[in-house]
Amino acid sequence: MANTDGASEASGSDIQAVARVGQICALFGPHTAELTAADVADRLGLNRTTAYRYCASLVAAGILDRGPRRGTFVLGGLMLQLGIHALSRRQVVEIAPPRLASLSAAVRMTAVLSLWGARGPVVTLVEEDRSRTAVVTVRAGAQLDATAAQSRVFLGQLTDERAMGWMTEGMTSAQRAELEAAVYTARRAGYCIASQSGGVFSAAAPVFDEFGIAATVGLLGADPQADLSAGSTIITELLRTTSALTAELRGTREARPHENSEL
The missing domain is CATH 3.30.450.40 (GAF domain)
Structure with missing residues (x-):
């Protein structure tokens, strides 16, 4: 009989993806309002294609937005919403x-x-x-x-x-x-x-x-x-x-x- 307990748990790849999202978000700060996929790749040791795919997926999720300059990304509306909610608590x-x-x-x-x-x-x-x-x-x-x-x-x-x-x-x-x-x-x-x-x-x-x-x-x-x-x-x-x-x-x-x- 198959073990269904393991099926309900996050896979290693899912956990790695979540960790990567956290690492990308943590790159932003008071002196880093926007980043390119190349910036993300260099700072996290990723290839640029992978970095771009992560950034594009985060835009789709509302975690990042497209920046004012071509090819840049900024923190998105979801992050603002969550930040305000966290502070209110x-x-x-x-x-x-x-x-x-x-x-x-x-x-x-x-x-x-x-x-x-x-x-x-x-x-x-x-x-x-x-x-x-x-x-x-x-x-x-x-x-x-x-x-x-x-x-x-x-x-x-x-x-x-x-x-x-x-x-x-x-x-x-x-x-x-x-x-x-x-x-x-x-x-x-x-x-x-x-x-x-x-x-x-x-x-x-x-x-x-x-x-x-x-x-x-x-x-x-x-x-x-x-x-x-x-x-x-x-x-x-x-x-x-x-x-x-x-x-x-x-x-x-x-x-x-x-x-x-x-x-």
């Missing part, structure tokens, strides 16, 4: 706006809420500080790199052992060691301060729900006289905000146990 996105506004006003800095995306933190909400002549800001949808304080806070709390690998891709051993030290310090302190290009600095702390880290709240500034010491107004208000959000989400400020000691 994150309670922290609903409750954070008034907290960010109060924080920004209290410290006269731009306040940012970020969620962990496919391979790193993605800016989700931005409350700009308009009290100063020059506004230090970041756009919603931007993916943060390893230099951002919010990235380091996430790495200090995530249990997925792949996270550090994604964030350190292309780094030298010395750069990775520096990042690991910063992540360790952020986890111990409960917040992180990071210097970035152009004299900009960022400070960030985690927000927890019942499952672990749900988001990070960050502050962006460029005032060289800003007091970022423990117990300063900036750090106190930042931690007060993340504690309030954590309480609303019924989370705990205690970090979850880590599955990978590197994080």
Whole structure:
């Protein structure tokens, strides 16, 4: 008698196709709005005919659209729909706006809420500080790199052992060691301060729900006289905000146990 259990399971080729779709979608980001089939082929090690067939099939499914330039592809309407739906299910996105506004006003800095995306933190909400002549800001949808304080806070709390690998891709051993030290310090302190290009600095702390880290709240500034010491107004208000959000989400400020000691 034939085994019908195996017939109901996805075949190896089906699973590989699904994985390939995920890899193609992951190629898009803040600095990669459009790709050609040749780009996809080069980055994923495919031949160009196969890459084009994948892209054309994804267009038919609504996952990709034809780009404005000949031969290019962009993320499609289905991805937009799913992204909006995914965000709407994150309670922290609903409750954070008034907290960010109060924080920004209290410290006269731009306040940012970020969620962990496919391979790193993605800016989700931005409350700009308009009290100063020059506004230090970041756009919603931007993916943060390893230099951002919010990235380091996430790495200090995530249990997925792949996270550090994604964030350190292309780094030298010395750069990775520096990042690991910063992540360790952020986890111990409960917040992180990071210097970035152009004299900009960022400070960030985690927000927890019942499952672990749900988001990070960050502050962006460029005032060289800003007091970022423990117990300063900036750090106190930042931690007060993340504690309030954590309480609303019924989370705990205690970090979850880590599955990978590197994080």
